[in-house]
Amino acid sequence: MRGEWWKNGLQLNLRIEPIGLVLAVIYAFACWGARKLSLDQFYLPAGIRVAALLLCPPRLWPYLFLGEYAYFAQMRYPMIDKYGLTWVILASVSLMPTVAMIVRLHRRVVAATTQAWLLSVGAASAVAVTSLNLVLMHLLWPTPDVPLLTGAARYIVGDFIGILTVVPLALLWASRRTELTWTGRFLTPSIAALALMILTGMASVLIPAESATVKTSLQLLMALPAIALTCLLGWRGAAIAVPSLNLIIGLTTPKPYPLAFDPTTFTTQMVMAIASIALLLFGSRITHFYHHYRIRDDGEKNALKLARNSHIASEKSLRERALHLRKLGDGIEISLKEVVNWLKSQGHHEIASGLLNTATVHSQQFRTQASMVYPTALDQLGLYVALHAGGVRESWDQSNRVSRPRLEGDPCMLSTGLQLAAYRALIDAVSLLLEHEFGQVMVRARCGGRASQRGILVVVALLDSAQPLSDTTVALVNEHLAGLPLAYGGVVQCRRNRIRMLLVETPTHSSNRAAHCDSADSRTSDFGNSRALT
Structure with a gap:
């Protein structure tokens, strides 16, 4: 009975998919490796979290939760004595569901809009995760050592840059079958732009620490190839240029200790974050208008093709009609000749001659009109002969x-x-x-x-x-x-x-x-x- 479930108990069917367990392990290792390369101002695990939720169907999200909790367990278990068990548990289990809810709300507009929705997902995720972290820190840490406003700016920018570094590449990979193939037209400018950005980034590393202005100038110069690539390839160019730009700057930032902070590079990264937003929006609009142009161009080509096919079909119909008229003319001539021969055999030569002359004139006019319905000479002898002889x-x-x-x-x-x-x-x-x-x-x-x-x-x-x-x-x-x-x-x-x-x-x-x-x-x-x- 439905009302006696509390007596009989509940039956739960738990189905575990092997691919989900593999996904959880891969996700945990990806976050662990990304954290080794991250800074407070360049936090790659935030991008991996959003990218995984976007690429995987909702039925596999529980395994992503499992991978996230495993990643946090190995990282924060040693912190229990210092920060307390309550903070470790709440700070670990609350982040992934929050970002999953944000992604879930955005999935309804993903298919109906351009790729600009990525900025909304990134900004909302960065603000939500940073807010949760700071609130739990100040509520549960014995002695919070992170200033509220300074920490918020640092963590929001770091998470947002991490999202803009990983998610565009993930979306580009997900759309590899729906977008145009990567021909030489796309590969050549992409390779050239990446080479210029890498060379400029390596040059900024070789600049002494005393020449901070020169180093910042070189880092800002990397935006020029990114802009050029976006103008050439639209959204795909921005999806390559923006992650490459942020990745080069993030990896070339000095890391004296894990999750370090470099104030000089932070200013450049904030400028690049604004430039990344502009490039993604610009590239998205370019691709949007290009798709509209391509649809309209394809429509025009199809319309012209249909017009040609309609003209050819109409000409075929006229050709059949002209051939039928010719057969009718041949039959009428044969019948008239038989009548003329019969009249001659009966001695009516004058009537036969008059009828033959009249039939010859009308037969010529009939054939002329039939040839104007369709120029049959054009099929075998060409246009010019049809104009001369028709x-x-x-x-x-x-x-x-x-x-x-x-x-x-x-x-x-x-x-x-x-x-x-x-x-x-x-x-x-x-x-x-x-x-x-x-x-x-x-x-x-x-x-x-x-x-x-x-x-x-x-x-x-x-x-x-x-x-x-x-x-x-x-x-x-x-x-x-x-x-x-x-x-x-x-x-x-x-x-x-x-x-x-x-x-x-x-x-x-x-x-x-x-x-x-x-x-x-x-x-x-x-x-x-x-x-x-x-």
Whole structure:
């Protein structure tokens, strides 16, 4: 019965994980080794405590508590006679739960904010731990020998610097799979900055103790490589530079006895603590805006890719429709020929001749319109042949306003999608000028490649250079013609009397179609040299 638990007793299931015991041992030894390298103003165990709580899941925190208590037991057991058993127990068991509660409260905002939350964790942990230590000292020590204000400043700065030395490296390690890979672009500046900081730190050690000003100046100079690394790499640069900066200064500080205090270096460390805060905030903002830029850039690239794919899918649909229309035309011609032959066999030669002439004219017009739905000649013979032999050329000739196109370069080096985009953009530009402008129209195109790009430059212009394009035409060009060139990384420009369109692609996006194109008369040229077309 639930109400009789006090009679039957309670059953507790205690599960001990071997990995937890190993974690406790590793944590205890890490704190012990870090304390050997620490000062009051540079206390590394505080950083190890926070880093362990951040890296380990909450289910393993009890083992961290166990490791902390084991570390304090071996360190403070000899202090019982001097400071009392009450202080040893309370001062040992209260620190880790306090910091764990602070980390637990910050875990809710870790995933939703930038890495600047680390400063809040560090400052809160340093203030809480220092406050507990000083309060217990003054309450439980027989004769407290640590001044309250001086000790608070020293311990808070020491814990905070220790946290900024260990935790950024731990977070950098934890995010190694989610961040970008460490390529030469990241390794080279990191190694260079670390080398400069180490050399400057070694030089400050060699300075005599009498030259404190020179030593301080050299220590402050180490901030310059740290700033440069933060500017280059953002949060990752700050996560490398700030711990390295604090570690070099802390390890090069004289240690006449364990947990010693050096007032000269303490001033420098306070300056570096402020600089570390600024670098972490600055690096965090750089990374934050870089991620937003990368997301937006990826979105733009995906949008352009979708636009290209949509255009290609639309062209495939038009191609199928054009082939179907051609089959229908062939079937109609065959049927008409059978009718004409039957009429001739019945002696109606005049009717048969008239029907044949009419059918020939309409068949030619039907094929012209079918070729304008989709230029099938472009698939095998390239863009230029499609412009010369297709129905578009006949439509231009009938207007008596379009001069013979000047086409240069080899379009077969371009992908089919890019050629189709150039084809649609070119005929749309000519149609706009024929509908909204007066006078003759000239068409020029140049295919070529430069560096890692291939493309085509198209110019559709009025023959009269003194006649500028109207505002209506310019507005229609920007509204209807900018889409396709933009999808292929190009631009559309209206300059005085002409429309200039550039469509480009990388060679990996273009297919090798030279074997399928009959372009013996074409000449490859550089599309970047556009003066000949303008």
